[in-house]
Amino acid sequence: MQAVGNEKHKRFVKTKPYEEGNLMAREGKSEQMFQTWLTGNGVKFVDQEAEKAYRERVTRIIDAIRLEKVPDRVPVCPVTGLFAAYYSGITVQDLMYDYDKAAAAFKKYVFDFAPDAYVGMFLDPPGRFFEILDYRLYQWPGHGVPANFSYQCLEDEYMKADEYDALIQDPTDFWLRVYLPRVFGTLKPLEKLAPLTDVMEIVMTCGSFIPFGLPDVQAAFKAILEAGSEAVRWAGVAVAVDQEIQGKGFPAFFGGASKAPFDILGDTLRGTHGIMLDMYRQPEKLLRAMEVLTPLAIRMGASQAKAAGNPLVFMPLHKGADGFLSDQQFKTFYWPTLQKVILGLIEEGLVPFLFAEGGYNTRLEIIRDLPRGKTVWLFDHTDMARAKEILGDIACIAGNVPISLLTLGTAQEVKDYCRQLINTAGKGGGFILCNGAVIDDVPPENLHALIDSAREFGIYA
Amino acid sequence: MEREKMTELAKALMELNEQKVYQLVGEKLNNGVSPLDILAECNEGMAGVGDLFSQGQYFLSQMLFAAEIFKNVMKQLEAVLPQAQESTGKNKVVIGTVKGDIHDIGKNIVVSLLRGSGFEVIDLGVDVPAEKFVAALQESGAKVLGLSALLNFTYPEMKNVVQAVTDAGLRDQVTIIIGGAPCNEQVRQFAGADYYAEDAVTGVNICKKVYA
Numbered sequence: 001m002q003a004v005g006n007e008k009h010k011r012f013v014k015t016k017p018y019e020e021g022n023l024m025a026r027e028g029k030s031e032q033m034f035q036t037w038l039t040g041n042g043v044k045f046v047d048q049e050a051e052k053a054y055r056e057r058v059t060r061i062i063d064a065i066r067l068e069k070v071p072d073r074v075p076v077c078p079v080t081g082l083f084a085a086y087y088s089g090i091t092v093q094d095l096m097y098d099y100d101k102a103a104a105a106f107k108k109y110v111f112d113f114a115p116d117a118y119v120g121m122f123l124d125p126p127g128r129f130f131e132i133l134d135y136r137l138y139q140w141p142g143h144g145v146p147a148n149f150s151y152q153c154l155e156d157e158y159m160k161a162d163e164y165d166a167l168i169q170d171p172t173d174f175w176l177r178v179y180l181p182r183v184f185g186t187l188k189p190l191e192k193l194a195p196l197t198d199v200m201e202i203v204m205t206c207g208s209f210i211p212f213g214l215p216d217v218q219a220a221f222k223a224i225l226e227a228g229s230e231a232v233r234w235a236g237v238a239v240a241v242d243q244e245i246q247g248k249g250f251p252a253f254f255g256g257a258s259k260a261p262f263d264i265l266g267d268t269l270r271g272t273h274g275i276m277l278d279m280y281r282q283p284e285k286l287l288r289a290m291e292v293l294t295p296l297a298i299r300m301g302a303s304q305a306k307a308a309g310n311p312l313v314f315m316p317l318h319k320g321a322d323g324f325l326s327d328q329q330f331k332t333f334y335w336p337t338l339q340k341v342i343l344g345l346i347e348e349g350l351v352p353f354l355f356a357e358g359g360y361n362t363r364l365e366i367i368r369d370l371p372r373g374k375t376v377w378l379f380d381h382t383d384m385a386r387a388k389e390i391l392g393d394i395a396c397i398a399g400n401v402p403i404s405l406l407t408l409g410t411a412q413e414v415k416d417y418c419r420q421l422i423n424t425a426g427k428g429g430g431f432i433l434c435n436g437a438v439i440d441d442v443p444p445e446n447l448h449a450l451i452d453s454a455r456e457f458g459i460y461a
Numbered sequence: 462m463e464r465e466k467m468t469e470l471a472k473a474l475m476e477l478n479e480q481k482v483y484q485l486v487g488e489k490l491n492n493g494v495s496p497l498d499i500l501a502e503c504n505e506g507m508a509g510v511g512d513l514f515s516q517g518q519y520f521l522s523q524m525l526f527a528a529e530i531f532k533n534v535m536k537q538l539e540a541v542l543p544q545a546q547e548s549t550g551k552n553k554v555v556i557g558t559v560k561g562d563i564h565d566i567g568k569n570i571v572v573s574l575l576r577g578s579g580f581e582v583i584d585l586g587v588d589v590p591a592e593k594f595v596a597a598l599q600e601s602g603a604k605v606l607g608l609s610a611l612l613n614f615t616y617p618e619m620k621n622v623v624q625a626v627t628d629a630g631l632r633d634q635v636t637i638i639i640g641g642a643p644c645n646e647q648v649r650q651f652a653g654a655d656y657y658a659e660d661a662v663t664g665v666n667i668c669k670k671v672y673a
Contacts, residue, residue, distance in 0.1 A: 139563060149614055152563050272566050276525040280477065323660070324521045358642065403613050404643060408651050437643070441614060 029349025030374075033311040034062055037255075041309025043246040053249030057116045061251070063429065065351055065396045067373040070429035074422055074458030076451050077117040077253050077398075079355070079378070081438040082124065082150060083447065084109040091148045093141035096127035099237040110245050113451055117253035120242055123438070125151075126234040132227045134185030137268060150440060158182045159269035161278065164285035167269075168292050170195070179269065186223040189216040254314040254353060256304025258297045258345070260338040261290035266319045275319070279333055290337040298344035301352070311351045312376070315341075321358030322381075327366075335366055346374045354378065356399075357437065364390040380436035384425040397425055398432035401450055406435060406442045411449035418453030426458060433458065467505060474506025475513070477523060479530050482506075486537050496538045503534055507577030511662045521570070524661065528573035552672040553603035557585030557594060558641075559618045564611035567641055571607060571661045578665055591618075591625035598631055605668050608654065610641040619652040636671045640664050 038058050045051035056072075063071035085095040088105035095102045102124060110118045127140055137158070140151035158179060159167065167174045173195050181191045194208040211217050242252060259267070265286070266275035278286045301313035319325065320334035342352045352375050359381040360367070367377070368391055378399035379387055387397050405417055418433060425431045433454045439447065470489070473481040482503075489499050510527040513519040519527075554575055558568055565587050575582045583597050598606060606626065608619050619639055626632050639649055640658040649657035658664035 144563075146561065149561050150612060152612070154563065155566070272521075273525055273529075276522040277529055279522060280479070280526050326518075326520050326522070329520075329522055402645075404616075404645055404647050407613055407616060408647055437613065 026347055026349065030311070030346075031349075033305075033309075033349040033351075036309040037251070037311055038062070040246065043243065045249070046247050050247060050249035054246065054251060057249070058251045060116060061432065064432050065373065065376055067393070067396065067430050070460045073460055074426045074431055074433050074454045075116040076433040076454035076458070078113075078115055078119075078435055078447060078450060079253070079438055080109065080119050080123075080440075082440040083442065084124070085148075086441045087112075087444055091141065092150065093127070093147040095124050096141060096151075099126070099234055103237050103241045106241050107245060110250050111248065113447060115250070115451055116454070117251045118245060119253050120245075121234075121238040122254075122257070126230060129227050129230040129234065132223055132230060133187060135183065136185055137183040153268070155271045155273070157271050157274045159265075159274075161270075161274060161282070164278075164282065164289050168285070168289050170197070171292055171296060173197070183268075187220050189214070189220040192217055252308070252310055254312045255306075255308035255310025255350075256301045256312075257314045257316075258301030258341060258352075259315060260317055260320065260334065260341065261293040261297055262320065262334045262337065263316075263318045264293050264297065265289060272319065279329060283333075286333065290333075294337045294340050295344070297341045298348070301341070301345050302348040302350060305345075305350050306348070311349065312353045313345050313350050314353050314355060316355045316357065318357060320363065321356065321360060322362050323359065327362060330363060331366060335363075339369065342370060342375060346371060351376060356380065356382065361386065367391070368394050370394055376432065378432075378434055378436075384421060388425045388427065388431075392428075392430055396430045396432060399434045399436050400425070401433070401435045403435060403437040403439070403442075406439065406446045406450065409446065411443075411445045414446050414449035415453050415456070418450060419457040422453065422457045429460065467509065468502045470499070470502040471506035471509060474503055474527065474530060474534075475509030477526050477530065479526075482530050482534060483537070486534050490537070490541065496542045499534075500538060500542070503531060504577050504579060507531055507574065511574055511577070511665065514660070515662045524570050524573075525566075528570060531573060531577060551579065551581035552668070553581045553583060553601045554605045554607060554668055555583045555585065555594060555597045555601060555603045556607035556609065557589035558587040558609045558611075559615050559622060560588055560590045561618055562610050562612050562615050563587045564641075565609070567611070567661065568607075568609035571609070571640065571664050574661050574665045575668060578669065580668060591622045594622050595625050595629045595631070598626065598635055599629065604635060605671050606635050606637045607658075607664060607668075608637065608639045608652075610639070610643060613643040615643075616648055616651055619648070619654065623653040636667070638664055638667055 038055060040054060045054065060071045060073065060075045063069055064075050082092050082095060084105040085092050088108055090101050090105055095105060102121060106121055127142065130140065138151050138153050139145050141147045141149060145152060163178065166178065177190055177193050181188045192211045192214060194211055196208065198208045199205050246252065266272055270278060305311055305313050320330055325334060345352045354375060354377045356377055356379050360379055361382050364387060372394050376396045376398055377391060379397065380399060382400065384400045391397055400421060401414065401417060405414060422433065435450065467475065470482065470485045473485060486499055507527060510519060510524065514524060556568060556572060558565055572582050572584050583601050583603060585593055585597055594606060608622055610619060623637055626635055626637065637654040638656040638658050639652055639654045644657050646657055656667050658667060
């Protein structure tokens with residue numbers, strides 16, 4: 001009877017989603033992705049020394065991620081944004097418009113600072129491309145902000161409160177015929193397109209193509225072609241920069257990017273204000289929409305990272321931070337679909353890199369619910385001693401060197417902070433030394449201090 | 462304010478019971494209750510929201526929702542509010558997001574809470590140049606200046622505004638508070654501001670202290 005009782009009890013023990021399914025397949029994919037990254041995925045190394053340095057750096061990061069063995073030393077990978085421009089003495093406008101200048105600036109940054117991994121040109125998007133499309137979602141140098149300032153998002157309700165049904169029914173159609181026409185002035189005529197799923201048989205096809213014949217729609221498509229050419233031109237430079245930097249032994253930090261479904265909706269569709277009200281006024285629709293976006297978020301991160309041959313998927317987290325949502329709201333609205341995206345990416349052999357902006361002090365216990373050694377959590381204002389204690393056996397943690405200190409402090413103060421941080425968060429591996437918020441305009445000596453700290457204080461005996 | 466002593470309307474607002482708030486306001490207007498009295502009850506409710514935030518029970522989401530409900534009530538009342546009740550004798554605060562930064566969600570919450578606490582707020586919006594802050598201070602005679610920022614790019618600009626206030630000879634009369642994600646004590650010192658407010662309620666409490 002006892003045994004039966006136990007069996008009965010067992011049936012009610014909740015199996016964690018990641019303990020189900022094909023564990024072997026997942027581990028195999030993960031191993032393969034790490035191997036691809038480690039071998040350089042077709043990178044032409046300038047010499048054997050560069051190849052060796054590349055592998056040492058990647059190995060150091062992989063060891064920190066997997067939590068299986070302690071790396072040779074703490075990896076240091078600054079998450080830089082526009083720093084290359086300030087360091088090279090060019091404007092942010094130059095960085096976004098003059099691709100050759102941008103390429104030179106990025107190379108100069110990496111070669112002068114020698115980080116364990118670098119963030120490439122993807123945080124430096126091409127200005128001309130956005131000009132062609134008359135991008136309304138952001139302001140950038142020459143378009144609303146001064147030449148030497150960062151691009152900035154213009155929050156608005158680009159998706160209206162009553163449009164959830166349309167999004168849920170057909171997200172791609174919503175993006176094509178509603179969202180794109182609103183965020184790109186030039187693409188406004190796409191509103192006139194017919195749903196492409198109407199195209200079926202000989203008698204149910206031609207009508208759907210009528211909008212393509214309208215002069216303003218055709219003008220919009222001409223702009224799309226032009227923007228595409230510009231994107232190809234920019235990407236060509238970005239890829240060449242990556243090849244050259246990696247050929248000299250420096251791995252890229254990230255292979256792809258994705259977002260939490262709550263942030264996809266809250267950042268650029270409904271806006272902060274809109275999504276906060278939706279939690280009260282139409283919670284069911286919000287939850288349903290996030291479910292619909294979840295597989296798309298997985299696909300986005302997975303396709304990019306696999307193409308790049310680098311398993312790390314950068315995921316900036318915004319509206320789940322301390323202070324934004326109550327615990328209950330975080331557990332109900334933010335975490336479930338984020339967790340699904342994370343697990344979906346892990347299933348593909350990838351490593352979600354959660355860039356947890358703001359504080360995550362009240363979320364640590366909740367986000368622990370993940371498989372061990374499969375994620376990196378970069379924190380900004382989070383208490384790193386607690387993060388290590390609560391999350392240390394589950395995930396590699398990173399970050400926390402304050403942007404205010406890097407901007408306003410002295411090099412010595414930066415080093416003192418890093419030493420303390422390495423002593424607490426770096427104990428026993430599972431730690432990457434990083435800044436807490438993206439580095440733009442900071443004194444170069446402070447960034448040197450950050451990188452030198454890993455070498456001076458981060459060697460594991 | 463203890464919950465038991467709150468009016469039904471104040472409590473409904475504090476508890477974010479949206480439909481009930483609109484319904485009660487409508488009933489009161491129909492029953493001839495003075496719009497100023499209704500406003501006073503709502504202010505009490507907003508103060509309750511601020512208290513819950515201070516106690517760690519409310520967060521940004523609740524603040525935004527409360528502000529939204531309050532805004533809709535104001536729309537209901539505006540049609541019937543007596544004109545020119547503005548300005549006279551109210552404590553004034555000048556606030557804005559500094560030049561180069563266009564973010565305003567945090568600032569707008571502070572503005573809602575300040576208005577809910579009975580302050581007259583001169584909200585200059587976003588991307589505000591130093592001279593505009595100075596002009597608004599001179600014009601209004603406000604004793605408090607709030608500078609908001611989200612980007613760390615703005616540290617020099619916050620310092621610049623403080624300097625402009627000093628150059629205009631107003632520094633002794635004006636308390637300057639900075640707030641926003643990249644602000645902390647180190648940034649306050651750098652900018653030369655008087656206070657750094659960790660959150661919206663802290664900022665409002667500093668304003669109250671200045672005018673106490």
